[in-house]
Each structure stands twice: as structure tokens, then as C-alpha cells.
Amino acid sequence: MCDVPVPVPGPLEVLIRVRACTVCNRSDLAYYHYYGLRDHCAQGCFGHEVAGVVEAVGPGVTRVAPGQRVFVRTPSTSGYADFALAREVAVGSLPDEVPFEQGAILQLLPLAVHATRGVRLGDRVVVIGQGPVGLMALRMAALRGAAHLTAVDLDAWRLERSMRLGADTTRHVDGTTEQLLGAGSDFDVAVDAVGTPTTLNACVSLVRQNGLVVMLGTHHVDTHVTVDLVTWERKGLRVHSSAEPLDTARAEALAVAERLVRTRELCLPDLLTHTYALDELPKAMEHLSASRVLYPDAERAPYDGPPRHTLKVAILP
Template sequence: MRHISLAGRRRIRLDHDAPVPAIGPGDVLVRVAACTVCNRSDLAYYHYYGLRDHCATGCFGHEIAGTVAAVGERVTSVEPGRRVFVRTPLTSGFAEFAAAREVSVGALPDDVPFERGAILQLLPLAVHATRGVRLGDRVAIVGQGPVGLMALQVARLRGAAEIAVADLDPWRLDQSMLLGADRTVLVESPHAVPDRLGADFDVAVEAVGTPHTARACVDLVRQNGLVVFLGTHHVDTEVTFDMVKWEKKGLRVHSSAEPTDTARAEAMAVAVRLAFAGRVRLDTILTATYPLENLQEALDRLSQSPTLHPAGHDTPHRTPPEKTLKIAICP
């Protein structure tokens, strides 16, 4: 099969004769129809391979949609021929086939194109991240990339009374309004978020993955408010906080990662129900589709982002790539 892997820092390799992944008793083999590029993890692995240990161990190409080709003997929830999306596979989706554990595979509605279906990988993540949002809450979301836009939609479904969002890019904020934001704020830097967005939110969702945006969320919430870490801190892996401020506010915190298979299964089940009910929009988040051979072009386009550089370092990019959210790669 055709398969693209990381061959070094900022280097990828296309293999035309790679072996089809083997699956175990509890695994599923998926014929990949589309794999969207993760704007955070995939790009961090690509740019920091060999420099950060975790960039050599993560799955490069993990947002997959396709058709079940085979199942292990203990798999009961899907069968060959079923349309599915995958959350965190065992092998890369930048290939014609990928393997995944059964708990990471969810049914894909027939009316959802595969290119959009791959984006559903973000939905269980957003479901788990927003589990602390209660009916009537005021919610702030910092960052309106793909995962921030998905969190916006799920927070609205959970009954938030007000959702205010902030981003560096006015075009992304336009998409936020289409997806239900009550208020959008354009900021010139993460430092400006608290002054521009306000304070006393019940929940602040950090959907970027930088030290500045993480600290901004502490300033946004009220006493005993909830800070959610949804953005992935692959570039700046260590973040410092003013713990006196944190203690005075008595803040609560949780991340978006599902710590157990039970939590993952619950989030996947909710995501599948929402997908079949048509409660989330994916068309707004998908902005381009490239063939597998053009993955390099997609990586180059998405790499025009300031968040790929460590905090305090010079970057040639002040905003995200123009009018770009998710790019789907189709084998």
C-alpha cells in the first residue's frame, strides 16, 4: 500500500509498497478514505521530530475516516463495510489502510462525506473537554482553530448562556459567528485576551496550546471557575502559573484527554449520537482537500502559523494561514 511517514525533521517519505497493518483480536482495519491534518500534533511532530522525544512516538496522521476492511475476533461494534471515523489510531492515516482499537472507532453517518467525517475525531475530544459546562454558564474559548470551533459547538449544545471567543484571525472569528458564538474578540496577541474578552466567566477553554493563552484563561474565570486545557502543548511543553492567583481564586482545572478506555468509550458514544443527529457542522471547518501525494503542500500551508514557534521566539507569522482550518488528505 501507499504510506507516508516522517523521515526526519521536516522530511516525509512516500512508500509505494508498505505492508498493510496487522490487527489484533480487539482491533479494526480501516481502508482510509480521508485523513485530516492535525493543525497541532501533526505539525509539531513534523517540525520537532528529533528535537522532542514525544514527536517520535505520536501517531503522525490520526484523524481518519473510511470503511472497515477487517476486524479482530473480539470486535463486536463494527463489521466490514461499515463507514467509520477514528479517534487516535494505532497506525498512520496518511496511508491506504490504518489500524485502530475498537474503542477508538465510531460509526459515520452515510450522509457525511469522508473528508468531513475525518474531522469528527475532534468531536469526542470536545465532548470530554466541555464536560464541566453547565446549563446557563458563561463560557470563554481562547483560540478558534478547528478544535476551538468544535468546542464552541458542543458548549452551545450543553446549554451555555453566553459563549465569547477570541482569536488572532478575523476570518476564523467569522466562522465562529456562523457556528453560534455570541461575541467575538479580535486580539493582536495572547497577552491582550483578558482585557479584550472580559472576566468572571464560569468556564474558560484554552484551545491553542501556548503558555500565554493558558495563563490568560486563569484571568478570565471567576472565583472557583473552571479552566479547561484543550489545546495541545507540544511546542512549549512546560507552562508556569502564578499559584498565588490560582489559590486565591480557588480554581478548578481539567484537560481534554480521556484518561481511561471507559471515558473514551463514553465520549465516542456521545459523539456518534451527535453526528447521526446532525447537531454539529463540519462543512465550515473543512477548507481544502489534497491527494496523498500532495501532503507536503498541505504541511507547508498549515505551517504558516505563529503557534509552531516557542513563546518568546521570533516568528515570521503573526496570524494563522489565510482562510485555512482543516485540510483533508485522500489516498
């Protein structure tokens, strides 16, 4: 822990007094363990799932004002602090009835909104990985009108939550390709909410001809993935990622997220499982680090799956 100057918001920037910052089960863990080992782990924002109150705004900001409760899509500075800086385009309004520790989870919502943009009414959708972002994507696919939702995960406890959030079918797997492919076939959409070579290639096999593969899980550990392009071409697959490359897409997804928060359709209490004080951040990281996803896909790992009975962990300053 150390003291640093409070950031000063510049044009179109917002200073937020942090009230909660949830730990990203994928990016934050990768940044924490692979800093200095993967170049991109020194470039991301460690602690990017923030909720709090607007402290000050820079010139040109019109959407939010000091004193307003907000959540943040991605801040410019770490949320593991008393204050965080963010661009106005990344800040959404947080209703009074949503606790801050649940509000911080909403960083995932615009991501899931954008990731599921290709889901159409009546689609058959499979989501591999039922961590927080996979569960959020499952919920978004349900709200978009998917006719049948299949949830796949290594952890039976997480799959129980999948049923609460709209899954019609669940499949408990051990992570092998054979078991993943047993989830079915001819899905219209397959979402990789893990981010490993095995899960991405399984999605390719699970979708129908001309189906859609969604890359939602970030490939922080195995950054280079080999795919069979002949299969992609033969099946005529469509593919997109969850990232919003332009501010226009970011603003659209955030606007949808703000409307969804007011509907109470998101089941946020089901996603939050633990809270820690800011000075307990190392303890929280240790808790979450008992996870298979921190190890390369082909490497023998000391864990068979995610930490037991754990989804989102909130850090409270």
C-alpha cells in the same frame, strides 16, 4: 512515499481502508517540524484523524463489521496511508450522508465532548483559539446550554465562523496578554484551545472565583508552562484537560459523538477548507506551516497568526 505491509488486526482491533485523513493543525504540524527536537513528537501518531471503511476486524470485535463506514478517535498507525489500524474502542460509526473528508474531522468531536464536560446550563464560556478544535469546543459548549459564548482569535476570518457555530461575542486579538484579558472577566469557564503559556495564563485571569479552566490545546512547542499557583489557590480554580485517560471515558465520549453526528448539529462543512491528494501531503504541510503556533511563545515568529482562510485540510488517498 513507500510501500509497507498491510497491518493485520489483532484482538479487539479494526483494520480501516482510509478514505480521508485530515491534518491536525497542532499535533501533526508539531510532529512534522519538531521530530528529533521534542521527545514526544516521536511517540504520537502522525496522521490520526481518519475516516474510511472497515476492511477487516480482529477477534472479539463486535461493534463494527467489514464494509461499515467509520471515523476514528485515534488510530494505532498513520492515516496517511491506504490502511490504518485502530482499537475498537476508538472507532465510531459514520452515517452515509457525511462525506469521508468531513467524517475525518470527527476525531475532534469526542475530544471536544470530553473537554466541555464541565460546562453547565447557563454558564458564561470563553474559548481562546478558533481553529478546528476551538470551533468544535465552542459548538459543544453551545449544545450543553451555555448562556453566553465568547470566541477569541488572532484571525477575523475564523471569528466569522465562530458566529455561525454559536458565538454570541467575538474578540479579534493580537495575541498579547493585554488584548486577551480585554475579552472580559468573571467567565464561569475558560477554554484554552491554543496551548501556549500566554493563552493558559489568560484563561486563569478570565474566569471567576471557583471557575473552571480547560486545557484543550496541546502544549507541543512550549512543553513547560509557568503558572502563578498563588493566583490558582486564591481563586480556588478547578482545572481539567481534554484527554480521556481511561478507555471508559474514551468510550463514553465516543458514544456521545456518534449520537451527535446523527443530529446534524455540528456544521462540519464550515470546518473543511482544503483537500489534497496523498502524494501532495508535503504541499499540505507547507500550507499549514505558515502559522504562529509553531513557534515558542516568547520567540519572534515570521507569522502573525494562522494560515489565511484555512481550517481543516483533508488528505485523500
